[in-house]
Amino acid sequence: MAARSRIARDPVHHPHFARWYARLAPLADERLGLARYRAELVAGLSGRVIEIGAGSGLNFRHFPGTVSEVVAIEPERHLRMRAADEALRAEVPVDVAPGVAEALPVKSEAFDGAVACLVLCSVRDQRRALAELFRVLRPGGQLRLLEHCRAEGRGLVAVQWMADHTAWPLLAGGCHTGRDTLAAVRAAGFEIVEQRPLRIPPGRFPVPSAPHVLATARRPA
Ligand SMILES: C[S@@+](CC[C@H](N)C(=O)[O-])C[C@H]1O[C@@H](n2cnc3c(N)ncnc32)[C@H](O)[C@@H]1O
Numbered sequence: 001m002a003a004r005s006r007i008a009r010d011p012v013h014h015p016h017f018a019r020w021y022a023r024l025a026p027l028a029d030e031r032l033g034l035a036r037y038r039a040e041l042v043a044g045l046s047g048r049v050i051e052i053g054a055g056s057g058l059n060f061r062h063f064p065g066t067v068s069e070v071v072a073i074e075p076e077r078h079l080r081m082r083a084a085d086e087a088l089r090a091e092v093p094v095d096v097a098p099g100v101a102e103a104l105p106v107k108s109e110a111f112d113g114a115v116a117c118l119v120l121c122s123v124r125d126q127r128r129a130l131a132e133l134f135r136v137l138r139p140g141g142q143l144r145l146l147e148h149c150r151a152e153g154r155g156l157v158a159v160q161w162m163a164d165h166t167a168w169p170l171l172a173g174g175c176h177t178g179r180d181t182l183a184a185v186r187a188a189g190f191e192i193v194e195q196r197p198l199r200i201p202p203g204r205f206p207v208p209s210a211p212h213v214l215a216t217a218r219r220p221a
Contacts, residue, residue, distance in 0.1 A: 053119030057086030
């Protein structure tokens, strides 16, 4: 057997997407104002925090000093390597580890906070990923979300449907623009504490990935 075929394939394997995302995401942070929303996403968190699908680690620099430790789960190896570099520059300790959101390699009720940023659009099984987040958060713990979401208007919902059923997931690492993520968060047992719709980029052009939501949910105490 050739050595290459013995190397286990990652559970999430999007090498081309991973490379272009690692290059372009910092530009989007700057030019589309995403960095500001990342800071809002994690503001006020404290204690132990888990971040799923951490990508290249662009949230790490925003975690406040009240956070004692971040466990950052990232299944894609190129992004995970970039995240490990970024962890060295973070102000709080960040432990980057492989894994998927649908089967988190951590104990139950071990975290005070959890972060999902542009990832619940991409996980294969959103229901399982949310059940896992519920499991690993302590009662009363917070789930912070910055996610694509289903559009309000029917026209853009149709555009999202078209995108999600054609090339978009193939080009964008499995991303689906039109998932009703907040409904799934509620169905998983969380209470939505706060939610704010965002349009990124702003403007009226019907970009399927523009509707976003910045939200805080809570595992009931
Ligand atoms: C659009 S990127 C967002 C990355 C990062 N959260 C950020 O805000 O820049 C989507 C991320 O989800 C990760 N991902 C995809 N499927 C996943 C899964 N099943 N479990 C955990 N992460 C996953 C990808 O590897 C990628 O890092």
